[in-house]
Amino acid sequence: MLENSENKTITIHGEAVQPGEAKWIQIPIDRLPTGTLIDIPVYVFNAEKPGPTLLVQGGLHGDEINGVEIIRRMLFEGCYKVKTGAVIVLPLLNIFGFIHFSRQVPDGKDVNRSFPGMKKGSLAARIAYHVTQEVLPHVDFGIDLHTGGAQRHNHPQIRFTADFKESEALANVFNAPFYFSTSLIDKSFRKTAYEMKIPIIVYEGGESMRFDEYAIKEGIQGILNVMKYLNMIDKIDPMLIEREESEYLTERKWLRAPTAGMFVPQVLNGSSIEKEEILGFVTDTFANYCKEIKAPYSGFVFCINNQAVVNQGDALFHVGA
Incomplete structure (x- = not known):
């Protein structure tokens, strides 16, 4: 054409x-x-x-x-x-x-x-x-x-x-x-x-x-x-700090609540994580137990559940590498 x-x-x-x-x-x-x-x-x-x-x-x-x-x-x-x-x-x-x-x-x-x-x-x-x-x-x-x-x-x-x-x-x-x-x-x-x-x-x-x-x-x-x-426009004014490239994730895993309780994240969404790092806790309201949620491998957190009270099996973190 x-x-x-x-x-x-x-x-x-x-x-x-x-x-x-x-x-x-x-x-x-x-x-x-x-x-x-x-x-x-x-x-x-x-x-x-x-x-x-x-x-x-x-x-x-x-x-x-x-x-x-x-x-x-x-x-x-x-x-x-x-x-x-x-x-x-x-x-x-x-x-x-x-x-x-x-x-x-x-x-x-x-x-x-x-x-x-x-x-x-x-x-x-x-x-x-x-x-x-x-x-x-x-x-x-x-x-x-x-x-x-x-x-x-x-x-x-x-x-x-x-x-x-x-x-x-x-x-x-x-x-x-x-x-x-x-x-x-x-x-x-x-x-x-x-x-x-x-x-x-x-x-x-x-x-x-x-x-x-x-x-x-x-x-x-x-x-x-x-x-x-796609050559539809000529110029782009950056709105954010430019990154060199996106992080391509080839491995992903949902980390789920091991028990019911109150969920307290310890990391920021989008942050890098190290294997065995504590990402958060699930605890009861009377301080009788506190279950740690640990990173299965080094990588990134790219989704966090903002629900404070969770049930066993609820998705808490989505992590990838």
Whole structure:
């Protein structure tokens, strides 16, 4: 394709976005019991010059608000005005979960376990269906924004698909503090995209229902890094102290509570650890026992459970090397 040729037109839900145009498109999903119509908001920024189409998606889980804020700030600052290709932005996919401060939709189903969806299925399946049918066919690369679930706090990290080289390349370019491969989960957004040969990376930063300024800035920086890599933008102004490279983790392990009690971490999330180092304690309320949680090997902590009272078997630390 010649460098000065015109970019493609992107059509979503019957709305055409011509080269050089930006549009806000609404895909109707359902109504609240009050009758209020609920739409999936989609922003499309289509450059005049041809190039790849990047999807940036937040709020697949309604209580994971850091991704929503990352996208909001980038929309406010005009970060998606690209010189080549196109950016499709889904700022808040699971609006129902967002309204109810919940990971799921009201019937308890997880949208990220409902792909590729069904036109006349459950609410979660219908949301997944519209993304699969109307958005993904236009996408060449994607960034899916998440946080830790429940009260687990994820230090900024990127997850990619091991046998998808384009996915690993994007993970490296994003340059989060940590990156590693994870297996594909059945009926997940990433697996459906994989089957459509679309490389997706998943950014995890912070915890649900709580803003984390550091995770937000890392997310913005990483998205800009990917856009620069795809030749969509020219310049990146660093928001954070630059690292030489991400830490690539090839070994990971969850450390779990050996008994019920109060959990007291002794290390900071994201810090390096030494084998046999005491990472935290689980103790009872009457000082009758105190169980140490030790590092199984030297490496890093990249997730800490912020729940103070835990049960036996609860995930406390995610460590890797």
